[in-house]
Amino acid sequence: MSRFLFVSLPLTGHVNPMAAVAAALQRRGHEVMWAGSESFLRPLVGDGARIHPIPLRAHRGQAERGLAATRSRWEGYIVPHAKATRKGIEAAVADFAPDVLVVDQHAIAGAIVAHSHGLRWVSVAPTTMELTRPFRRGLPRLEEWIGTQLAAAWSAAGRPGEPPHDLRFSPHGGIAFTAGALAGDPADRPSNVELVGPAIGERAPDPDFPAGWLDPDRRHVLVTMGTLSMDLAKGFYQRMADALAPLGDRLQAIVVAPDGTLDGAPEHVLVRRRVPMLDLLPSLHAVVAHGGLNTVCEALVHGVPLIIAPIKGDQALNANAVAAAGAGTRVSFDHVRPDALRAAVLRLLDDPAYAAAARAEGDRLLAGGGAEAAARILEAHHND
Known part of the structure; x- marks a missing residue:
């Protein structure tokens, strides 16, 4: 039996596939804990799930579009969210003593904490944006700017120097909830990312739907x-x-x-x-x-x-x-x-x-x- 700590952004589309994986691990006899907002996670992961509570940093609706939305997502949400949740994830690691962290690509505090503790971690791609990194070829300056955001999050955590690698991609490997045409060109993603297609689990019924x-x-x-x-x-x-x-x-x-x-x-x-x-x-x-x-x-x-x-x-x-x-x-x-x-x-x-x-x-x-x-x-x- 192993222990897996799940770290995701508080976004339904990110949590749902990870919750299906967590449930599969539990069926196989493993222990699972989530690090995140109790109020947000509980309706999605179920009453029996173990959660180490971290105060919710809500994602505001984005009025920005296109490249402005990309910059807003990193500056206004991903990096601040990493700063706000890192200590809570540290506490979850101390509480749960996980064998492996399962980290949403955008929840970069999970990657930083895993590095800090020398823990094995696996990055998870709930979207195709970070998986295929579409800016590398067409907009290299934007890709470089994203790198500066990752470095800023690393520095804010008190880590010396530059991140050892792109924090969106674990050197231990990754899992992407896609396959086929939706996965894009294999040349656009790391070779250690495995494509599993959609992870679809049980969800709470809606008795009010007519x-x-x-x-x-x-x-x-x-x-x-x-x-x-x-x-x-x-x-x-x-x-x-x-x-x-x-x-x-x-x-x-x-x-x-x-x-x-x-x-x-x-x-x-x-x-x-x-x-x-x-x-x-x-x-x-x-x-x-x-x-x-x-x-x-x-x-x-x-x-x-x-x-x-x-x-x-x-x-x-x-x-x-x-x-x-x-x-x-x-x-x-x-x-x-x-x-x-x-x-x-x-x-x-x-x-x-x-x-x-x-x-x-x-x-x-x-x-x-x-x-x-x-x-x-x-x-x-x-x-x-």
Whole structure:
């Protein structure tokens, strides 16, 4: 039996796949502890999970786009979060005495603490942005600037000199929750990163969702632009509702958005702040999304094609991969009009080639082995 300490950012899309891996390790007889916010983690990792509490540093919604969002993410969140959580992670290590740390690529305090204690650690890529490092070739100055941010976090922890390597990538190895077309060019990632595809575990049910609202005689479309983009997405949601308005005789749509986002939505458009995504997917025929890795992978493994309107981060990479695989299409978040959105939805619903390509890409993702494969990799790291 081994002990694994999990360190993630307090972001649902980062925690969910790591929680599936943690559950797989526990099924295999290992001990797991999380270092992080009790209030944030508890609903995601379950009542029985062991948590070393660290005060929550909330992630504000980002109004910035493009390169400005990248700089804001590092300066305004990743580096300050490392500074705010490092001592708490140190305390978790002292309390739990882990054999291996499992560290979100953006939770760089976990990497720093592992180095400080000479502990084995494995980096985890819950997105494709840090995995493929797209700035290295096209924007080398930005990549160099990210390096200065990593060095600043290292120095703030009282560590001498420069970091021994890129803190996003453990020298012991890494795990990425992707595979197939979504994993990009192998030349763009370290050779010691293993691709396991999506790690999908059990999630808390949503007893309030009106499952009886779904009409089996109509097609079903889910529209979600991610929790961090809700403030940015109101205009897109309205254009999406306008696109779907004349299609009530053939489809129903569930829109994941805050209350009041769509006033006067037609009867065939249901607006919910949150939905039981995994429960809904078997009933869906298309997903319209921002292109976050979890949403994309979960749709594909259920054979559901996507329309992706990327906003920031790795979403454009994922959108391009889905379009290249024939499993969906990419549209402009800012400029696509309702008639173009309507046409895109109808293409996905009417052309079976999109669903076939989504199933094929989903099979490639599932072949990675998911949470169980990740658990075996982590076991091997402790046994080395």
